[in-house]
Amino acid sequence: MTSSVGSTTGAAPTAVAGTARATAAPPPRSGRSALRRQERWAGWLFVLPALAILLIFLIVPIGFAFYISLTRWDGLSSPFGGGAKFVGLDNYKNLITVDNLTRQNFATSIRNNVYFVLFVVPLQTGLALGLAVLLNNKFLKGRSFFRTAFFFPSVTSSIATTLVFLFLFSGGGAVNSLLNVVGIRGPNWTADSRGVFHQVLRVFGVTSPPGWTQHQFFNLSWWDWLSGPSIALTVIIILVVWTTSGTFMLMFLAGLQNINEEVLEASEVDGATSWQRFRMVTPMLRPTLILVLTLGLISTWQVFDQIYLTGNNPATITPAYLSYSQSFRNSAFGIGAAIAFLLFGLIIVLAALQRRLVGSGEDD
Amino acid sequence: MTAHDYTPPWRRGLGYLGLILFGLIFIGPFLIQLATSFKTDADAANNSLSLIPHPVSYDAWKRIFGFTDNAGIPFGRWLTNSIIVATLITLGRVFIDSLAGYALARLRFPGRQGVFWSILAVLAVPGAVLLIPRFLVLKELTLFNTYPGMVLPIIADAAGIFLMRQFFLGIPQTMEEAARIDGAGVFRTYWTVILPLARPGLITLTILSFQGSWNEFQLFLVATSDPKYNTLTTGLAKFSSGQLGSGTQYPLTLGAALLSTVPVAIVFFAFQRHFIGGQLSAAVKG
Numbered sequence: 001m002t003s004s005v006g007s008t009t010g011a012a013p014t015a016v017a018g019t020a021r022a023t024a025a026p027p028p029r030s031g032r033s034a035l036r037r038q039e040r041w042a043g044w045l046f047v048l049p050a051l052a053i054l055l056i057f058l059i060v061p062i063g064f065a066f067y068i069s070l071t072r073w074d075g076l077s078s079p080f081g082g083g084a085k086f087v088g089l090d091n092y093k094n095l096i097t098v099d100n101l102t103r104q105n106f107a108t109s110i111r112n113n114v115y116f117v118l119f120v121v122p123l124q125t126g127l128a129l130g131l132a133v134l135l136n137n138k139f140l141k142g143r144s145f146f147r148t149a150f151f152f153p154s155v156t157s158s159i160a161t162t163l164v165f166l167f168l169f170s171g172g173g174a175v176n177s178l179l180n181v182v183g184i185r186g187p188n189w190t191a192d193s194r195g196v197f198h199q200v201l202r203v204f205g206v207t208s209p210p211g212w213t214q215h216q217f218f219n220l221s222w223w224d225w226l227s228g229p230s231i232a233l234t235v236i237i238i239l240v241v242w243t244t245s246g247t248f249m250l251m252f253l254a255g256l257q258n259i260n261e262e263v264l265e266a267s268e269v270d271g272a273t274s275w276q277r278f279r280m281v282t283p284m285l286r287p288t289l290i291l292v293l294t295l296g297l298i299s300t301w302q303v304f305d306q307i308y309l310t311g312n313n314p315a316t317i318t319p320a321y322l323s324y325s326q327s328f329r330n331s332a333f334g335i336g337a338a339i340a341f342l343l344f345g346l347i348i349v350l351a352a353l354q355r356r357l358v359g360s361g362e363d364d
Numbered sequence: 365m366t367a368h369d370y371t372p373p374w375r376r377g378l379g380y381l382g383l384i385l386f387g388l389i390f391i392g393p394f395l396i397q398l399a400t401s402f403k404t405d406a407d408a409a410n411n412s413l414s415l416i417p418h419p420v421s422y423d424a425w426k427r428i429f430g431f432t433d434n435a436g437i438p439f440g441r442w443l444t445n446s447i448i449v450a451t452l453i454t455l456g457r458v459f460i461d462s463l464a465g466y467a468l469a470r471l472r473f474p475g476r477q478g479v480f481w482s483i484l485a486v487l488a489v490p491g492a493v494l495l496i497p498r499f500l501v502l503k504e505l506t507l508f509n510t511y512p513g514m515v516l517p518i519i520a521d522a523a524g525i526f527l528m529r530q531f532f533l534g535i536p537q538t539m540e541e542a543a544r545i546d547g548a549g550v551f552r553t554y555w556t557v558i559l560p561l562a563r564p565g566l567i568t569l570t571i572l573s574f575q576g577s578w579n580e581f582q583l584f585l586v587a588t589s590d591p592k593y594n595t596l597t598t599g600l601a602k603f604s605s606g607q608l609g610s611g612t613q614y615p616l617t618l619g620a621a622l623l624s625t626v627p628v629a630i631v632f633f634a635f636q637r638h639f640i641g642g643q644l645s646a647a648v649k650g
Contacts, residue, residue: 038549046464047467053519053520064497067498139375143383144458156619156629157578157579157597157628159601159624160624164397164621166604177411252646303492308601324585
């Protein structure tokens with residue numbers, strides 16, 4: 001096939017090929033228009049496999065799933081042969097307006113994820129920037145070794161790293177052994193559903209919820225909303241910061257390398273302190289910073305693998321996990337799909353909002 | 365290049381202190397993982413921080429490799445499945461993504477802009493939203509619990525297409541024109557001229573595809589329920605979240621987890637440049 005295509009269109013130009021190349025003259029018109037015609041269908045032929053896969057396994061299924069979110073379906077019968085009962089927007093209403101356990105779980109998952117985002121995004125961004133600045137110090141030897149070490153967790157499987165962290169943070173695990181050395185008795189991390197903010201308040205003598213926090217909002221009391229991440233979720237926060245910082249560090253390193261060396265050297269001659277130079281560099285890193293924050297915000301709202309391994313625990317569930325467990329564990333695919341679409345909407349809104357807020361700095 | 369080349373010793377010391385501290389934080393967990401896999405269950409639970417197993421036990425590794433009557437885990441099956449699936453996905457992606465990337469970079473065809481924007485839109489779809497859609501379509505196509513069901517949904521990926529498009533845009537057009545003047549059609553130009561020039565890009569795509577499909581978890585979780593299709597990721601995850609009816613056998617699970625990361629680790633250390641380049645170009649798309 002390849003050769004026949006080549007020979008039919010090639011018949012005319014071949015004769016002049018030698019001279020054309022030597023003089024770098026444009027190819028004869030007839031050959032060029034034949035090529036143009038060939039390109040028209042070859043282009044579609046080249047993208048066809050990719051388009052077919054994305055259409056069949058991504059775009060159309062998202063449409064299916066939206067339909068499922070409007071039904072009650074158990075995942076067993078065929079959803080399009082009458083197995084799924086059409087219920088309109090009931091699943092969405094159940095999640096948002098109806099006072100029941102489903103809404104309570106959904107609210108809990110949202111609370112968990114909000115705290116997850118609030119902690120992970122600044123921590124991973126800060127750590128990544130710090131590591132990049134550290135590695136950018138030309139006077140240090142062995143920088144490429146350490147760059148490799150910091151980046152390595154990012155390329156390994158989320159399942160494998162989560163298993164390691166669940167072990168490190170187990171009751172008698174390495175982290176508690178370390179804390180023991182300095183005389184602190186660590187909690188049974190992964191099983192501890194107490195909120196971190198609640199624990200901090202305890203230190204200041206607030207041991208029971210004040211009256212005003214008893215009011216319910218979306219089936220959770222304000223006291224529960226303000227709990228902070230659970231101690232169990234803190235483990236996942238540390239784990240995710242540890243696995244993602246390496247990737248973001250590389251982005252910051254690339255950003256730092258684009259900054260004019262002379263500017264920095266001049267400032268050093270002028271006697272600027274490290275902190276002053278750091279302050280000077282940060283605005284120049286703005287495009288990278290925006291990129292890292294956006295990627296961080298989008299990915300932290302999707303945390304799933306790590307949550308799956310901690311089990312079905314209200315202290316750690318997130319919307320992505322709840323969507324899965326409602327569908328595949330409780331056979332409530334309608335509710336599960338509705339959660340997925342609410343999450344989808346939320347991510348789109350947040351990404352658009354962020355683009356709007358900081359978009360002006362993004363024109364390179 | 366004179367005065368400011370001098371760095372005071374305290375700054376130097378502080379720099380190395382930072383490097384070593386963070387080096388320990390980033391690599392320490394892997395060292396503990398390795399040490400734990402040679403411990404007994406009791407030793408792992410009681411001396412979890414120790415890097416020296418006492419006594420040294422090969423029990424976990426014997427169970428991983430099936431050299432014991434005490435039934436361990438079907439590691440061989442998980443490994444085989446991971447190899448089969450990751451190989452097929454990688455080969456598929458290299459072929460399909462590079463074709464599409466080339467067409468989007470170089471071939472002029474009606475609707476090209478539309479196709480390009482659709483692929484960018486697909487990139488923006490959050491993965492966590494795809495759990496139910498993928499299960500649905502595999503069930504409808506009767507691909508649930510099959511190898512094709514584990515491979516086809518991710519055999520083309522928008523990020524890979526984008527990566528290849530960027531790469532092809534960077535190859536000088538004169539090479540193609542010379543080939544075409546010589547009478548080669550679009551296909552022959554692609555196979556004989558473009559692909560050999562695109563080798564660095566193809567290597568990057570191969571590595572990222574292998575890493576992605578080897579570590580893939582969510583698709584395999586919703587595409588299969590039969591344990592015989594478990595890969596290293598789904599097998600380990602189901603085993604340790606208690607579905608296969610086991611306790612917390614840390615030396616066994618951590619040993620298996622360690623072994624499952626070895627292939628990606630080897631590829632990573634051998635082709636680190638490509639990982640870094642790939643990460644950065646993947647970032648540009650965001």
